[in-house]
Amino acid sequence: xxxxxxxxxxxxxxxxxxxxxxxxxxxxxxxxxxxxxxxxxxxxxxxxxxxxxxxxxxxxxxxxxxxxxxxxxxxxxxxxxxxxxxxxxxxxxxxxxxxxxxxxxxxxxxxxxx
Amino acid sequence: xxxxxxxxxxxxxxxxxxxxxxxxxxxxxxxxxxxxxxxxxxxxxxxxxxxxxxxxxxxxxxxxxxxxxxxxxxxxxxxxxxxxxxxxxxxxxxxxxxxxxxxxxxxxxxx
Numbered sequence: 095x096x097x098x099x100x101x102x103x104x105x106x107x108x109x110x111x112x113x114x115x116x117x118x119x120x121x122x123x124x125x126x127x128x129x130x131x132x133x134x135x136x137x138x139x140x141x142x143x144x145x146x147x148x149x150x151x152x153x154x155x156x157x158x159x160x161x162x163x164x165x166x167x168x169x170x171x172x173x174x175x176x177x178x179x180x181x182x183x184x185x186x187x188x189x190x191x192x193x194x195x196x197x198x199x200x201x202x203x204x205x206x207x208x
Numbered sequence: 209x210x211x212x213x214x215x216x217x218x219x220x221x222x223x224x225x226x227x228x229x230x231x232x233x234x235x236x237x238x239x240x241x242x243x244x245x246x247x248x249x250x251x252x253x254x255x256x257x258x259x260x261x262x263x264x265x266x267x268x269x270x271x272x273x274x275x276x277x278x279x280x281x282x283x284x285x286x287x288x289x290x291x292x293x294x295x296x297x298x299x300x301x302x303x304x305x306x307x308x309x310x311x312x313x314x315x316x317x318x319x
Contacts, residue, residue, distance in 0.1 A: 098251075127306060136214075136296060136309035137252070150306055184251055188305070197307060199244075199251035 098200035106206045115170040119187030126168040127186040175207045214310025227284040231297035231310045239301040243282045246294045287317045
């Protein structure tokens with residue numbers, strides 16, 4: 095079965111650079127969630143989209159922005175990177191946003207900021 | 209205080225042992241309770257999902273939710289070395305379904 099695809103899997107950037115993370119949800123899933131997991135930490139919700147509209151916003155820095163495109167893939171754009179942005183970034187997808195549906199997680203993108 | 213508290217362990221048990229993992233929470237709006245398993249450097253994988261209070265069993269895994277105590281548990285029977293992973297509790301509720309996670313418990317099952 096198709097799973098959530100994230101690219102790139104690994105990314106190394108310098109401070110103050112920008113990064114773009116991509117997420118391709120499971121086919122027919124219309125909801126995407128982004129989570130950030132720091133070293134030894136639990137995943138923290140950043141932002142979510144349903145049918146290409148932002149549906150909720152969590153602890154996402156103003157330096158970050160995201161969107162969901164017409165094919166339902168999503169991109170997380172991160173600017174002015176800081177050392178503290180080094181983390182594993184997960185994307186999860188589900189079908190529908192207004193009732194509970196299982197969130198399927200991708201393998202994550204490991205971002206290292208030097 | 210975090211909304212979801214989970215003892216990070218680590219927890220080490222012999223093969224065949226019964227494992228008990230627990231989380232407490234403070235947000236009364238949580239209605240959906242999940243347990244995820246996460247292997248090192250991998251994405252979380254859903255193990256069990258429970259709506260509101262009650263028990264749910266799936267093979268060697270049993271999830272329990274006690275909303276009156278704001279306490280959830282995951283039991284693993286006949287634990288296997290392949291069960292070695294980090295177990296994260298997660299919850300959601302209210303008007304959206306973002307997940308709030310516990311810190312995760314690192315479990316090692318020794319052969």
